[in-house]
Each structure stands twice: as structure tokens, then as C-alpha cells.
Amino acid sequence: MVVTCEQVWQEISNYLENDIDSALRAAMDEHFRECKRCSSVLEGTKNLVELYEDERLFHAPLGYSWRLHGKLAEYMPRPKGTARGWLVAVAAIGLIVGGLGIATHASRNRAPLLSQHAQPGRRIPKDLAVLVTGDSKVFHVAGCPFIHDKDKGIQTMTAAQAEDEGYVPCVRCLGKYLLESAKAFAKRHGWLA
Numbered sequence: 001m002v003v004t005c006e007q008v009w010q011e012i013s014n015y016l017e018n019d020i021d022s023a024l025r026a027a028m029d030e031h032f033r034e035c036k037r038c039s040s041v042l043e044g045t046k047n048l049v050e051l052y053e054d055e056r057l058f059h060a061p062l063g064y065s066w067r068l069h070g071k072l073a074e075y076m077p078r079p080k081g082t083a084r085g086w087l088v089a090v091a092a093i094g095l096i097v098g099g100l101g102i103a104t105h106a107s108r109n110r111a112p113l114l115s116q117h118a119q120p121g122r123r124i125p126k127d128l129a130v131l132v133t134g135d136s137k138v139f140h141v142a143g144c145p146f147i148h149d150k151d152k153g154i155q156t157m158t159a160a161q162a163e164d165e166g167y168v169p170c171v172r173c174l175g176k177y178l179l180e181s182a183k184a185f186a187k188r189h190g191w192l193a
Contacts, residue, residue: 001023001024001026001027002027002031003024003027003028003031005031005035005037005038008028008031008032008035008038008041009038009041011024011028012041012042012045013045015028015042016042016045016046016049124159124163124169124174125159126158126159126160127158127159127160128141128158128159129141129142129156129157129158130156130157130158130159130162131144131147131154131155131156132154132155132157132162132167133147133148133150133152133153133154133155134148134150134152134153135152136148136167137166137167137168138167138168138169138170139157139159139162139167139168139169139170139174140170140173140174141170141173141174143173144170144172144173145172146170146172146173
């Protein structure tokens, strides 16, 4: 069996996933040995697949997808309001005002966040040992590669103590807790259903 370059390009993904019959695989192997252009395409495709499979390479900022959805929603046509919709909106406003009153009362015992751009984490284990350094506004778990100002001293405390003092979780080592907070934020702003 002899294959052309075009046939090789059409089957290169199946070749890499080992999802072709043995006769075609043997023909493609022979073609790669003879055709430098197709062997370059094969190597490039392998590299691309490896890059996209490496989750460490692409780390989108926290909340990026929800902000994108919000921006897209700005350009989408909005339906006109109905009486039922207005009733739901009024009920939602009542819930929000009540919730703000409860939240304000609950937050009086907590120090303000040290970073104005920060979002508090959700469901971080209160007894989790965390690290705070120097003039940092962020707390980390041990081993986080993004701990700065180590020369100014490292303090160990619980996550509850760090939050009470106004520190916020690191987006890298405690990102899973922030992701939950970002989802809730996106839902509040109507970016998620």
C-alpha cells in the first residue's frame, strides 16, 4: 500500500492515537521515512498535542471565562421584561438587601481585605496551616512556588486566622477555593445560569 502526502495529513491524528489499521500504519511509517515534509508535520503535530495536554502551560486568569461570558452577553439582544420578570426582580432585590444586612453584621468581626481586588475564598478548611510573609496580602500553603518576601520572615497560622486578619488566598496554591468563589460571583452577576 502506498499513500500520498494528502492521505497522510488526513490520517495523522488517527495515526498519533493509534486508531488506524496495521496496513495503513505500515504505509504511513514508510512514507514518514521517505518524506521530510510529512515527517515534519508529524513532529509538529506531536509537539502541539503535548503542549495542549500539559495543563501547567496554559493557566487562564481566575474568572476569565465568566468575564468573557459577561462581555459576550453585553452584545446579545435582551428580551423585554414581563410582569412576572419584574416580580422576580423585586423579590431578588429584597433578598439581596436582606443578605447584605446579614453579611454586614457578620463581617464586622473580620478585618477588611488587605487587597481591594481580592475575593475571599470559600470553604477553605479553617484549621488549614497557611503561610504569610513580610508585607504580603496573600496567604499560601507550604510549598507554593509563589511565596514572595521570604527574607522578611514567614508566619504560620490557620486559614481562619489569616482570613480574620484580612489576608486573601493565593490564586495559585489555593485556586480551587477561589474558583468556587468566582463561580458564585459570576452567578450573582448573571454570567452563569
